[in-house]
Amino acid sequence: MDFEYDERTQELRARLTDFMAEFVYPAEPLFADDATSGWERPAVMAELRAAARERGLWNLFLPHHSDGAGLTNLQYAPLAEITGRSPEIAPEVFNCNPPDTGNMELLSLFGTPAQQERWLRPLLAGEIKSAFCMTEPDVSSSDPANLGAQAVRDGDEYVLTGRKWWSTGGMSEDCRVLVVMCVTDPDASTRDRFSMLLVPREAAGVSAVRGLSIFGYDHRTSGGHAEMSFDGVRVPAADVLGEVGKGSAMAQARLGPGRIHHCMRMIGMAERAVDLMCERATRRSTFGRLLGEHGVVQQWIADARVQIEQLRLLVLRTAWLIDTRGAREARRDISAIKVAAPQAVESILDRAIQIHGAAGMTADLPLAMLWAQARTMRFIDGPDEVHRMVLAKRELARFA
Amino acid sequence: MDFEYDERTQELRARLTDFMAEFVYPAEPLFADDATSGWERPAVMAELRAAARERGLWNLFLPHHSDGAGLTNLQYAPLAEITGRSPEIAPEVFNCNPPDTGNMELLSLFGTPAQQERWLRPLLAGEIKSAFCMTEPDVSSSDPANLGAQAVRDGDEYVLTGRKWWSTGGMSEDCRVLVVMCVTDPDASTRDRFSMLLVPREAAGVSAVRGLSIFGYDHRTSGGHAEMSFDGVRVPAADVLGEVGKGSAMAQARLGPGRIHHCMRMIGMAERAVDLMCERATRRSTFGRLLGEHGVVQQWIADARVQIEQLRLLVLRTAWLIDTRGAREARRDISAIKVAAPQAVESILDRAIQIHGAAGMTADLPLAMLWAQARTMRFIDGPDEVHRMVLAKRELARFA
Amino acid sequence: MDFEYDERTQELRARLTDFMAEFVYPAEPLFADDATSGWERPAVMAELRAAARERGLWNLFLPHHSDGAGLTNLQYAPLAEITGRSPEIAPEVFNCNPPDTGNMELLSLFGTPAQQERWLRPLLAGEIKSAFCMTEPDVSSSDPANLGAQAVRDGDEYVLTGRKWWSTGGMSEDCRVLVVMCVTDPDASTRDRFSMLLVPREAAGVSAVRGLSIFGYDHRTSGGHAEMSFDGVRVPAADVLGEVGKGSAMAQARLGPGRIHHCMRMIGMAERAVDLMCERATRRSTFGRLLGEHGVVQQWIADARVQIEQLRLLVLRTAWLIDTRGAREARRDISAIKVAAPQAVESILDRAIQIHGAAGMTADLPLAMLWAQARTMRFIDGPDEVHRMVLAKRELARFA
Amino acid sequence: MDFEYDERTQELRARLTDFMAEFVYPAEPLFADDATSGWERPAVMAELRAAARERGLWNLFLPHHSDGAGLTNLQYAPLAEITGRSPEIAPEVFNCNPPDTGNMELLSLFGTPAQQERWLRPLLAGEIKSAFCMTEPDVSSSDPANLGAQAVRDGDEYVLTGRKWWSTGGMSEDCRVLVVMCVTDPDASTRDRFSMLLVPREAAGVSAVRGLSIFGYDHRTSGGHAEMSFDGVRVPAADVLGEVGKGSAMAQARLGPGRIHHCMRMIGMAERAVDLMCERATRRSTFGRLLGEHGVVQQWIADARVQIEQLRLLVLRTAWLIDTRGAREARRDISAIKVAAPQAVESILDRAIQIHGAAGMTADLPLAMLWAQARTMRFIDGPDEVHRMVLAKRELARFA
Structure with missing residues (x-):
């Protein structure tokens, strides 16, 4: 048992983190969810993608293909986390966003050469x-x-x-x-x-x-x-x-790692929220004291840390299980992270919003949008209730 | 001690309920929060307001003025609840929406005759x-x-x-x-x-x-x-x-009943959510059984009922306290409803969303919008944390 | 609608409160749950009961009988609350403790003259x-x-x-x-x-x-x-x-008001806990400040107040419903208080324990014992889960 | 990163599990918390200890001494978990119970030869x-x-x-x-x-x-x-x-691994509770269905699994941190497990009690006693509130 990221993971994490700071966060204001733009990406997206591709931060998610990074789930998960800090932009910048990721996986595994040439190649190249x-x-x-x-x-x-x-x-x-x-x-x-x-x-x-x-x-x-x-x-x-x-089986195969990616990005969202909470708490005062000196605020921050650390370990262990025993064997654990992640991350985001006052609900901060993203996770790839049923049946089966 | 609404309240509740069914709910789809409309009300609003005024369902909130309905807070609260079932539309239809209500109260209490003629009269008449x-x-x-x-x-x-x-x-x-x-x-x-x-x-x-x-x-x-x-x-x-x-004192006076109105409307929002939950639960099946036959769904509905009944009684008692002892004496209770209401109503709405699947988050149902409204209540007129401080100090003062 | 206790209730509450202070609280240390005593009451119980009977604070629960106080459920509920502040002793002191209360009710309603003479008379007199x-x-x-x-x-x-x-x-x-x-x-x-x-x-x-x-x-x-x-x-x-x-019907009849009594006593337990919390919070300091000046402690106290006020109103309204419409009509509400009361009171007691440090778990304070009492309420007269089912079915029936 | 227990850990886990089944669980009824026994251990304890020592399942906790097992914290933690399944008996059977463990560590690290001869030797031998x-x-x-x-x-x-x-x-x-x-x-x-x-x-x-x-x-x-x-x-x-x-520094040193041991035993308590829940749920029926087929019960079991898996990983990672970077570096993580463990384990035990009906509160099952143990953990080695403060300060320090 060993809890250290391997070297390649550490190196990629450092590079992604730098890229986020240099390119992604500064571009966020350009991505306003604004009706005037129609349904298209702002022009800057193409530039960001070019910059990422140039630096080799591209198709990190893809294990099985010469154009992919060849990372295990356990290696990729901590990278997906970082992209989750800006989930509207970053995953796409690195060509690692759903549903393209899942579709590329399907095409690389099951596509005919003609299908791959027509759709996979331009998807991998970020052209479509x-x-x-x-x-x-x-x-x-x-x-x-x-x-x-x-x-x-x-x-x-x-x-x-x-x-x-x-x-x-x-x-x-x-x-x-x-x-x-x-x-x-x-x-x-x-x-x-x-x-x-x-x-x-x-x-x-x-x-x-x-x-x-x-x-x-x-x-x-x-x-x-x-x-x-x-x-x-x-x-x-x-x-x-x-x-x-075989559509049903292929859909199942597609969902396993996809759920891990979602959950890891949610951890990034939560870390972003903690950062914003702490920044605010160290700068804003009420009733003569910094927010961070109020016991209730400390409790919010502490609980966020406790929740995140537990959740990340669970997701990483699940990634490891998929790598070492296959998605089928990891099914119980995949259900577990699907239940655990939105519960923790929603509550962290809610407190991060509260600490910012009414501004926390507006587009001046990413928090409300992140919250809405986290909330969707209780539906995406199956509602909580179904995952709980799966989990319970596994437990009960030991005694039936 | 008596828990029955008086006759006037019952009669007005019946009329409001009918009006909602005949006019308000059918108009809801016309109020899409759509960027193409600019910031203006859809034309139907004027018609709805005319219909309400014609039926005497107008300015129900206003106690002190000849143009008001002369209701106590205790009588008005259960009416505000009904308008809360469609909070984007109904309060305004009956000329009972903030911030106009608070502004009309201020003008009726503190305005000069000239100010009243210029601003209060057209506000009461619904012209501005x-x-x-x-x-x-x-x-x-x-x-x-x-x-x-x-x-x-x-x-x-x-x-x-x-x-x-x-x-x-x-x-x-x-x-x-x-x-x-x-x-x-x-x-x-x-x-x-x-x-x-x-x-x-x-x-x-x-x-x-x-x-x-x-x-x-x-x-x-x-x-x-x-x-x-x-x-x-x-x-x-x-x-x-x-x-x-005297701005500060006037602002305080304005907030007291306003908070009650907010809280009563939130109860209406919660009742709407329970109705939608039950409708869905009696029509949609999963895994071979109606949703309403699943124990987890029953728990959600039961808890909603328990939460709503308690909350409504607390708000009504607070209205009664303001009527009989004044807003100052009721300050502890006003803080209590401000803390209690969003907590209960948010959680009810969240479960109502969950029961509807991903559709619950979209504009196809009012639930997500209602949730966002409820969430704002943890900021409006002071964040929870400040109200908790007020409450605690009162308790502690008994022992200091 | 009126939220004031009537005069008789207020007068009896004052007298009970005085009696508790003079007789009951001082006797609490004599009631240690000590294996050396066998299963019998300490001698002081007889003295306390004599003092209560002498003052007319006796059989307050009993409506239908010449030896009872003739109070409605709505009048009796706030008295039961006061006895709940010392639930191991006080209810029995006033001859108002279960299961004797339920048994006396059954005997007074259904007993033959011979049965009443043999069992009801000595029970009412506190002899057995x-x-x-x-x-x-x-x-x-x-x-x-x-x-x-x-x-x-x-x-x-x-x-x-x-x-x-x-x-x-x-x-x-x-x-x-x-x-x-x-x-x-x-x-x-x-x-x-x-x-x-x-x-x-x-x-x-x-x-x-x-x-x-x-x-x-x-x-x-x-x-x-x-x-x-x-x-x-x-x-x-x-x-x-x-x-x-007819045993089944009689048991049902017995349970209705009994559940109200239980819930009202639980409110008394919660009020006792709040008193103890506040006493501690105004006397003990950590990290240079009184406990009551710590935000987290304030939150615990504030939430307790919000929970208690809501719960009490719900129980009183249920008492009023039984009085005015009968226990059958009040069934939904009786289920609601059974669900609401232990949830609130357990959590209040838990925080009261926490505020006292490890001492809160010992017999030096009544809190741990009160907590255990509150916990049993999730089983007594039906588990939560069954009451939730009853509640949900009522709601769903509106739409079926 | 690797989530597999090493071979020695796996082998010891298997042996401990067998020993529990053969010796410890059958002896539990002999350990009634009965006033008639005074304060002494029942005679069977000596026999159990002899059996454990004979099999080399002895002093597993002790890293630094020739009489200890020489295990790292990461290796010992999963063993402590197993002893936590019967926390009143098992830790002592293997001479791994507090406060003896902490005292033996102190004596082995700081004791003079004379002190070690007089106290450490007989403690290690299980004589005192x-x-x-x-x-x-x-x-x-x-x-x-x-x-x-x-x-x-x-x-x-x-x-x-x-x-x-x-x-x-x-x-x-x-x-x-x-x-x-x-x-x-x-x-x-x-x-x-x-x-x-x-x-x-x-x-x-x-x-x-x-x-x-x-x-x-x-x-x-x-x-x-x-x-x-x-x-x-x-x-x-x-x-x-x-x-x-140097008392203060020594006390700190003593607490670090001690907290891990406590938390690991709590995980064992929770696993025991899940086993009991599942056994009951697969055997007892209500309303025509096995308990395990009710959605609410499934939810309880599923959530328990999700909570336990996260908590165990957090504790193991903390053990690994102490082993690789020292207790001082792991201080944040030690505070995190102290906050996380009782919260999760109390709630799991509470649901396990609920599933058993009123029997769950009695001495017929270990659950109520386990719950009381878990509840004490929110005080032992510092209350939650202090650990949260430690955690929050670490987070805030990144931004100050």
């Missing part, structure tokens, strides 16, 4: 963006059996019809390809019912209906969260990703 | 709107000694310079008059240092700098939360509201 | 004590269908066999009569299956097996919590209380 | 027991400046006068030696004011005044928690442990 279309409106997303978008075989093509939402990034024109989970065999069991199709966003019959807001945030500068409509979209059979009927 | 300018950026608002906007006497005028924020409603052109709290005697004690000026929003030197967002919400359809700048604004001495140097 | 035998070991008490103790008719007698536990007071020889809930018709529905028998504690076949401890407390000075065994006890048919087969 | 006398009644123990017991030099002797409490084990006659922290130079700074004396329990002037109870538990079978009085006890100068004036 992608979306992932799985969740559907009006059905309970925690139970995949309810998904209804359907692709019907018609000669050499599939005809795709249905509606998806929470397709992050889908409102932007930078998004060129959609990975769409759909029913290809309605009579099969849940396991074999689904396939994934690669659908160009500009294909006939595809439309981005609207962007969903999250607590008032549109996330316009990352392409929003789209509701997508597919009305008789014709997709060549060659554009099925992986095997027909 | 107003704002209240007290909090300032960059200083701790919990300690009034920090306020710095200043009005310097110059002949028959004051010259007002300073910056205010969180001036609710101030972004809209409907807002015609600003009640501005400012220093008139910088050398006096905190008690005697401040005065209130009545400043036309179109006066030279006044500008609405920007609207502040709250968790991504601009509240455009209520005129937003403005940051206001006053650059050498010349205000005739006749436009001082009440006595010079 | 009683126990209530309902819960059974090894079955889930939240579901009455599981109860198994059985009384089989044999000529003019019933032969009673079974095992009960949590029979409070049953270890003491002062306890002369047991009200035993048992199956008389195993084939009937749950509603008609049970009857109540009046069984002398010295009857052949009755034995007090052992006293159960609660977090290390035996409650010896109130006769403990007995596990009772009934081995073929012969009970004359004339000793059935009320009608055969 | 010891106590540690530091905390004093009537002063705030969180601030050492308040300690008042004093040893005045008189020729070749010190004359010791004062009162101590919470001297664990001190009521038993097995306890032969007391390590007493006392003022030797009242005029010195807090750092240099104290020394430690080795005082035989049978010395003239020493008396064990009384045993303190914790939530009704006397802990008689471990020698209780004594209040000790020292009335002019004459102690030869040769019996000062370590240097005169």
Whole structure:
């Protein structure tokens, strides 16, 4: 047992930290979530990405591919944490943002050479963006059996019809390809019912209906969260990703490390909040004393530290488990971090907001937006309640 | 001791409830917080207000004036609760929304006949709107000694310079008059240092700098939360509201019942959330059972009921205390409801969101917006921490 | 709506408060939970009871009987609160302690003249004590269908066999009569299956097996919590209380006001805790400041006040509901106070302990014992979880 | 970074687990906290200790001495966890229980050969027991400046006068030696004011005044928690442990690893609770379903798992920090585990009690006693509030 980051991790952490200070934090004010901009990224994003790529801080997430950094989950996790300090910008700057990450992983594992050439190469090069279309409106997303978008075989093509939402990034024109989970065999069991199709966003019959807001945030500068409509979209059979009927298994594989990335970024968000709390507490006074000299404020800060340290260790151990025993073996632990992370991080952000007074709720500080991000984590990749069920069943199984 | 609402209250509650169902809820979709609209109310608001006024559901909040309903706080509180079910719209429909309510009270109590004719009459008639300018950026608002906007006497005028924020409603052109709290005697004690000026929003030197967002919400359809700048604004001495140097006392008087109104509206928000939870729980199924048959969901609903009932009684008792013993005597209780209300209502809204899945965070449901409203209550009229201090000191004083 | 106690309540509260100060608190050290005393009350109890009876502070709980005080639940509740400040002693001093109160109510409502003469008269006079035998070991008490103790008719007698536990007071020889809930018709529905028998504690076949401890407390000075065994006890048919087969309904009737009494006493426990907290906070210093000047301590005290005020109002309103609409109508509210009270009071006691340092856990202060009492309330008369289910079903029924 | 226990740890864990099952759990019923036994251990303890010693499961805690196991803190922590599953018995069975562990460490590090021969050798051999006398009644123990017991030099002797409490084990006659922290130079700074004396329990002037109870538990079978009085006890100068004036530093050194041991044992307590919860949940039914099929119960179990995993990692990392960087460097982390552990473990035990119904509070199950143990941890070695202050100051220092 050893709790030290290895050398490569330490070196990359130092470089990322420097890059954040030099490039990312100063650019944050340029990313206002402003209706006037439409759904596109501000111009500075391209410059930031170029700077990152030049420095080799690029595709760090990707283990299996020559264009990736070849890091283990345990090595990548502490890097994802750092990008989480500015989660609207930094992950994308390093080409490490969902849903592109998951889509690139799928393409690198299951894509045909033609698919890889058409979509993976430009994604890895940062030339295009992608979306992932799985969740559907009006059905309970925690139970995949309810998904209804359907692709019907018609000669050499599939005809795709249905509606998806929470397709992050889908409102932007930078998004060129959609990975769409759909029913290809309605009579099969849940396991074999689904396939994934690669659908160009500009294909006939595809439309981005609207962007969903999250607590008032549109996330316009990352392409929003789209509701997508597919009305008789014709997709060549060659554009099925992986095997027909294996969509469900591929989605599971995609989620494992993805959840770790999310959780690590949340730890970065929490660390950012603690920094902001401490800065404020060492500068602002009320009732004749610095905020940081008030016992209640000290309690908030102390509890934040206790929560973060525990959470980070749990996520790192889970990354290690995936690396050493596989995502399947780590399923209990992945559920555990999904439950633990938003609970801790939301409460830390809430206190960070409180310490800043009403300003904490505004766009003058990143805290309210970070809070809204953290809150979404109790839904993304399954609600808390389902993860708790998974955890409990594991425990109970020891005694049944 | 008797826990029954009196007849007048019951009758007004029934009428308000009907009005909400017939007019307010159906109009909610028209009030999207949409950047394209600028900062103005949608046209339907005027119609709704006309309908309410016609039915005598108007100025219910106002006790002391012939144009008011003459209700006690105890009678008005359960009405405010009902308007809180749609807090962006309903209070204004009945001309019962802050900051107009507090401003009308101040004008009715302290205004000269000329001031009343110019500002109170059209406010009561619903022809204009107003704002209240007290909090300032960059200083701790919990300690009034920090306020710095200043009005310097110059002949028959004051010259007002300073910056205010969180001036609710101030972004809209409907807002015609600003009640501005400012220093008139910088050398006096905190008690005697401040005065209130009545400043036309179109006066030279006044500008609405920007609207502040709250968790991504601009509240455009209520005129937003403005940051206001006053650059050498010349205000005739006749436009001082009440006595010079009495601004602080008047602000205190204004806050007492205002806090009750806020808290009662929050109870309405919580009741709305419970209704939405129960509707969803009786219609949506997961894992083969209705949501309402899951023990965890039952727990959420049960706890909401327990929290609401306790909170409502506490607020009503506080209203009764203000009516029977005065706001000063009720100060401990006012602090108590300020602490209790957001804590309960936030947690109820959070669970209502969770029960709706990711949709709960979007504008498709009012829940996320209600949550953001509830969250602001931990700052408005003093942060929790200050109210807790007030409460503790009262308890400790019994033993000192 | 009116939040003032009526005159009779105020007068009795004043007298009880004086009596507590003069007689009860000074006697507390004599009630050490000490194994050397066996299971009997210390001698001083008889003196205290004589003093209370002399002053007319006797049988305050009993509404329906000439020997009772004739108070409504709303009048009695604030008196029960005061006795809760010393819950091991005071309720018994005023002949207002469970299970005698519930048993006296049952006897006064359903007892034959002979039963009343034999058991009710001496109970009212404070000459004997009683126990209530309902819960059974090894079955889930939240579901009455599981109860198994059985009384089989044999000529003019019933032969009673079974095992009960949590029979409070049953270890003491002062306890002369047991009200035993048992199956008389195993084939009937749950509603008609049970009857109540009046069984002398010295009857052949009755034995007090052992006293159960609660977090290390035996409650010896109130006769403990007995596990009772009934081995073929012969009970004359004339000793059935009320009608055969009506045991279940009688038990329900017994529980309603009983739960209110419990909850009101818990509020008294919480007020005692706040007093102790404040006393300590105004006398003890750490790090150069009085405890009461530390923000964290202020927060504990403030939150206690907020919790208590809300809880008390909820319990009083429930008492009023029982008085004005009957226990059946108040069922939702009774469940609500059962959920709310232990949650609030446990947390207040916990903080009161914390403020006293390790001494707070010892018998030098009443706090740890009070905490253990409060903790039991999450089981007595049904666990929280069942009350939450009742509450949720009521809410959901509005939408089903 | 590596999260696997090393081989020696794994092997010892397996052996300890077997020993617990074969010897310790079956003996638990013999350790009833029964007043009839006086303050002495039941006879079976000697047998258990002999069995453990025979198997080499002895003095595992001790790193620096030939009689110790030579384990690092990181290796010992997971073993301490296992002993925590039966905390009243197991630590002592393996001669790993406080305060003997801390006293043995002090004696091995600072004792003269004569002191080691007289006290350390028999302690290591398990022939005698010891106590540690530091905390004093009537002063705030969180601030050492308040300690008042004093040893005045008189020729070749010190004359010791004062009162101590919470001297664990001190009521038993097995306890032969007391390590007493006392003022030797009242005029010195807090750092240099104290020394430690080795005082035989049978010395003239020493008396064990009384045993303190914790939530009704006397802990008689471990020698209780004594209040000790020292009335002019004459102690030869040769019996000062370590240097005169270095008591404070030695106490600090003693506490570091001690806190880790406490926290690891608490994790064992929590694991025991989860086992009991799951056993119950897989066997008992309510309302037609196994407890483990109820969503609320699943939530309790899931959250327990999430809490435990995080806490264990934090404690192990702290152990590793002490091993690799020293207790001083790990001070922040030691404070963190002191805050985190009781919070998590209390709440897990509370839910485990709730799942067992009222039986959970009795001595029929270990849960209530374990809860009381966990609750004491919020005082032992400093209250939470002080540890939070330490933590907050570290964070704030980064920005000051």
